Amino acid sequence: MNWNKVDFEAAFGTLDQLTESDLPEICFSGRSNVGKSSLINKILNRKSIARVSSTPGKTVTINFYRLSEFRLVDLPGYGYAKVADRDRERWAELMEGYFRTGRNIKLCLQLIDMRHPATEFDISMLEFLSHFEIPYAVVLTKCDKLNKAEFNNRLAAFKKELGDLGDEISIIPFSALKGTGADNVRKTVELALSK
Numbered sequence: 001m002n003w004n005k006v007d008f009e010a011a012f013g014t015l016d017q018l019t020e021s022d023l024p025e026i027c028f029s030g031r032s033n034v035g036k037s038s039l040i041n042k043i044l045n046r047k048s049i050a051r052v053s054s055t056p057g058k059t060v061t062i063n064f065y066r067l068s069e070f071r072l073v074d075l076p077g078y079g080y081a082k083v084a085d086r087d088r089e090r091w092a093e094l095m096e097g098y099f100r101t102g103r104n105i106k107l108c109l110q111l112i113d114m115r116h117p118a119t120e121f122d123i124s125m126l127e128f129l130s131h132f133e134i135p136y137a138v139v140l141t142k143c144d145k146l147n148k149a150e151f152n153n154r155l156a157a158f159k160k161e162l163g164d165l166g167d168e169i170s171i172i173p174f175s176a177l178k179g180t181g182a183d184n185v186r187k188t189v190e191l192a193l194s195k
Contacts, residue, residue, distance in 0.1 A: 001069065001186075001190055001193075002067070002068055003043065003044055003045065003067070003186060004044070004045060005067065005068055006044050006046070006049060006065055006066065006067050006072075007065070007066050008049060008063070008064075008065055009064040009065060009066040009071070010063075010064045011061040011062070011063045011064070012061055012062050012064075012094075013060060013061045013062075013090075013094070014090065014093075014094065015093055015094055015097035015098075015101075018062070018097065018098065018101070021102070021103035021104045021105075022104075023066070023069070023070050023071050023104065024069070024070040024071070024104050024105075024106045024193055025070065025071045025072075025073050025103055025104055025105050025106065026070060026071070026072050026073065026105075026106055026107050026108075026109065026189050026192065026193070027072075027073040027074075027075055027098075027105060027107075027108045027109070028040065028072070028073065028074050028075060028108075028109050028111060029075045029078075029108055029109070029110050029111065029125055030077060030078075030110060030111030030112065030122075030141075031077055031078055031111075031112075031113075031119060031121055031122065032077030032078065033077065034077065034111045034112065034113050034141055035111060035113075035141040035142060035174075035176055036050070036074055036075075036077065036111055037050035037074065038050075038141075038176035039109075039111065039139065039141065039174060039176060039185065040065065040072060040074060041176070042176045042179060042182050043182050043185050043186055043189075044065070044072075049065065050063065050065070050074055060076050060090075060091065061076065062074070062075055062076065062094060062098060069193065070106070070193055073098075075095060075098065076091050076094065076095070078091065078095075078121050078125070099128070099132060099134065100132070105134055105135075106135065106192045106193055106195070107135050107136065107137065107188070107189060107192035107193075108129055108134055108135070108136040108137075109136070109137055109138075109139050109185065109188075109189075110122070110125055110126060110129070110136050110137070110138050110139070111138075111139045111140075111141050112138060112139070112140055112141070112158075113140075113141055113142050114140035114141060114142055114143045114145075114146060114151070114154050114155075114158070114173060115142055115145055115146060115154070117157070117158075117161050118158065118161045118162060123161075123162070123165070126138075126162065126165050126169075127165070130165060135192055135195075136169075137169065137170035137171070137172060137188050138169050138170070138171045138172070139172045139174045139181070139185060140154075140155070140158065140171060140172065140173045140174060141174050141175075141176070142174075142175065142176075143173040143174060143175050143180055143181070144175035144177050144178050144180065151173070155171070155173070158171070159171075170188060172184045172185055172188065
């Protein structure tokens with residue numbers, strides 16, 4: 001599979017702008033500032049095809065990146081308190097519409113900052129994906145910020161935090177800085193696309 005030939009295709013801010021799902025899609029979900037753009041850049045071996053922002057809540061569109069056989073879809077970050085109520089409502093409509101309009105979603109990569117416990121938003125998102133039978137895996141970002149003991153403690157705690165959801169989830173620790181887990185993310189995507 002060629003990960004190097006990719007183009008930014010479109011950014012949509014409202015549900016009625018979404019175009020037909022004519023290729024398999026791999027989407028990325030997570031709270032604001034969790035590192036979705038950094039992950040996309042790393043697995044595509046690009047520095048800035050996905051724009052990285054230091055301001056949480058900046059990505060308010062669904063961004064599509066086209067590869068030869070599928071699309072990567074960067075979903076807006078959630079859970080940032082300074083977003084206005086009307087923006088939050090538009091975000092909720094856009095996200096729910098994306099997942100519930102019959103798109104060819106092969107996998108959702110749910111990103112969670114490994115340094116912190118899973119938030120209520122994270123758990124709700126995993127429950128949503130599970131309820132609608134959307135295949136998913138969890139990517140624990142920023143793992144390079146932890147020493148070995150902290151890494152092992154957080155990994156064990158994370159599985160407990162997920163409760164029943166934690167039993168069969170594929171979990172990939174990831175570092176955009178060091179590239180840790182990038183190959184595992186690509187393999188997980190390729191496996192999902194082969195099904």
